Amino acid sequence: MRYWLMKTEPSVVGIDDVLAMPNQTVDWWGVRNYQARNFMRDQMKVGDGVLFYHSSCPQPGIAGIAEVAKLAYPDRTQFDPQSPYYDPKSTPENPRWVNVDVRVVRKIPLIPLDELRRHPELANMRVLQRGNRLSITPVDPAEWAFILRNLVK
Secondary structure (H helix, E strand, O other): OOEEEEEEOHHHHOHHHHHOOHHHEEEOOOOOOHHHHHHHHHHOOOOOEEEEEEOOOOOOEEEEEEEEEEEEEEOHHHHOOOOOOOOOOOOOOOOOOEEEEEEEEEEEEEEEHHHHHOOHHHOOOHHHOOOOOOOEEEEOHHHHHHHHHHHOO
């Protein structure tokens, strides 16, 4: 089992939006970074743990615990010319972009970025590294355990 931190903008799809969806599950569309795509395509498995992270908002942080609910499949937005995620080089026969489905397990009181920074046990988390802009990053099992044991209420 692997663990991930997956960023979303709550103004686009936040944890409350997903909790209102059927099966409390969302397809994680719109990823347009090759490394993040490769994580979804090559490494994510059903049941992997996910830290559901709100970004690009006044108070960024971990908003919930989730899990990968469906393996990678072609992201529908790459084929839609009206979508900001449209990719004219991508075809149904040769898609460039994928997404996975993510199911919210539970919403938690927000763990702000500043709180994550306060703990030396989390110092190596990619989300805390200067210049990291990836929307999907692996989380070390020890970091996952520390967050669940000490920060999740």
